[in-house]
Amino acid sequence: QSALTQPPSASGSPGQSVTISCTGTSSDVGGYNYVSWYQQHPGKAPKLMIYEVSKRPSGVPDRFSGSKSGNTASLTVSGLQAEDEADYYCSSYAGSSNFVFGTGTKVTVL
Amino acid sequence: EVQLVESGGGLVQPGGSLRLSCAASGFTFSNYWMQWVRQAPGKGLVWVSRVYSDGSITSYADSVKGRFTISRDNAKNTLYLQMNSLRAEDTAVYYCARETIRAKDYWGQGTLVTVSS
Numbered sequence: 557q558s559a560l561t562q563p564p565s566a567s568g569s570p571g572q573s574v575t576i577s578c579t580g581t582s583s584d585v586g587g588y589n590y591v592s593w594y595q596q597h598p599g600k601a602p603k604l605m606i607y608e609v610s611k612r613p614s615g616v617p618d619r620f621s622g623s624k625s626g627n628t629a630s631l632t633v634s635g636l637q638a639e640d641e642a643d644y645y646c647s648s649y650a651g652s653s654n655f656v657f658g659t660g661t662k663v664t665v666l
Numbered sequence: 667e668v669q670l671v672e673s674g675g676g677l678v679q680p681g682g683s684l685r686l687s688c689a690a691s692g693f694t695f696s697n698y699w700m701q702w703v704r705q706a707p708g709k710g711l712v713w714v715s716r717v718y719s720d721g722s723i724t725s726y727a728d729s730v731k732g733r734f735t736i737s738r739d740n741a742k743n744t745l746y747l748q749m750n751s752l753r754a755e756d757t758a759v760y761y762c763a764r765e766t767i768r769a770k771d772y773w774g775q776g777t778l779v780t781v782s783s
Contacts, residue, residue: 602703
């Protein structure tokens with residue numbers, strides 16, 4: 557149950573795009589299409605942004621998109637806005653009713 | 667409106683016990699898997715435990731296996747986490763979350779557990 561690997565930080569100017577990677581193994585990210593992404597603002601509970609690799613819950617802007625290739629999943633935020641500044645975490649089903657989170661990425665809007 | 671409200675956190679000595687509760691409303695609680703996730707101060711999210719809709723299937727992170735027990739009372743729409751043999755490294759905000767299609771679509775506001783002498 558090792559954490560998925562994310563870059564500690566990412567940044568972009570308003571209107572630009574930023575992509576966050578999430579690297580696991582064939583036992584989690586690579587083995588299942590159950591990767592989800594969460595946004596967390598300071599002092600707040602996490603919010604689901606992407607599920608099943610690339611699906612967006614109702615109410616999440618289409619600026620947020622997800623993808624996966626092999627053992628690495630990615631979250632792209634297009635058209636960065638000030639309110640997108642937050643911590644982002646990936647999570648994957650890891651089999652045997654277990655889950656694992658990523659190490660987290662702090663996104664800064666310059 | 668879906669609501670999850672955790673309670674039961676507080677200060678406990680190492681080796682002690684605590685039971686967290688998560689009161690659910692706004693959805694048919696008995697139809698959903700539920701999970702606990704924790705976050706140590708200034709650190710990332712960590713998955714803790716998961717329970718099937720009827721309580722018959724449970725799973726745990728290795729770090730809490732044998733010490734924590736997840737359960738639920740569908741008649742009371744409440745999820746529980748019994749935490750025994752607490753350690754300093756269990757200090758965290760504990761969140762309950764509803765699971766849908768292997769994702770956590772609704773979260774509570776969290777309850778802080780501090781393990782310290």
